[in-house]
Amino acid sequence: MSRNHVRRSKLLSMLALLGVVAILVAGCSEETKDKAGDVGKSLEEDAKDNVGKGAALLVAETFRTSLKTNQAAMEEGLRSMAALEEVRQDMPGDPDISEIKDDNGDGLDDDGKVLIKSSDKMACVIVPETGDDTEVKEGAC
Numbered sequence: 001m002s003r004n005h006v007r008r009s010k011l012l013s014m015l016a017l018l019g020v021v022a023i024l025v026a027g028c029s030e031e032t033k034d035k036a037g038d039v040g041k042s043l044e045e046d047a048k049d050n051v052g053k054g055a056a057l058l059v060a061e062t063f064r065t066s067l068k069t070n071q072a073a074m075e076e077g078l079r080s081m082a083a084l085e086e087v088r089q090d091m092p093g094d095p096d097i098s099e100i101k102d103d104n105g106d107g108l109d110d111d112g113k114v115l116i117k118s119s120d121k122m123a124c125v126i127v128p129e130t131g132d133d134t135e136v137k138e139g140a141c
C-alpha cells in the first residue's frame, strides 16, 4: 500500500462518516420539527378547548347566580319554569342553554338540570328540588 493510498482511504472513510452524521442530524431535526409541530398543535387545541370549557362554565356560573336572585325563583323555587326561562332569556350574548323542560306540567323543571353549550364544550347547572344548593359541573348533564 502506498502512502497516498492510505491517505485517500482515510479521507474517504472520513467523508463517509461525515455523510452518516449529516444524515443522522438531518433525520433528527426533521423528527424534532415534527414533534415540535405536534406540541404546537395540541397546545393550540388545548387552548381552544379551554376557551370553550371556560365559556360554558362561565355561562353556567352566571346562570346559577342570576337564578338565585330571580324573583320568580325566590317565590316559586329554583326549579320554577318561569324563573329558569326568565334567567335564560336574560343571559347576555344569547348562549346555548337547553334541557329546561316541564313534561309533567307542574310548572317546575323535571330534573333540575340545565345544559349550557359553548363552542362544543358543555357545562351543567344542577338545581336541587328543594333548598338553594345549586351546582355547576363541567361537561354534559
Ligand SMILES: [Ca+2]
Residues within 6 Å of the ligand: 101, 102, 103, 104, 105, 106, 107, 108, 109, 110
Ligand atoms: Ca315538571
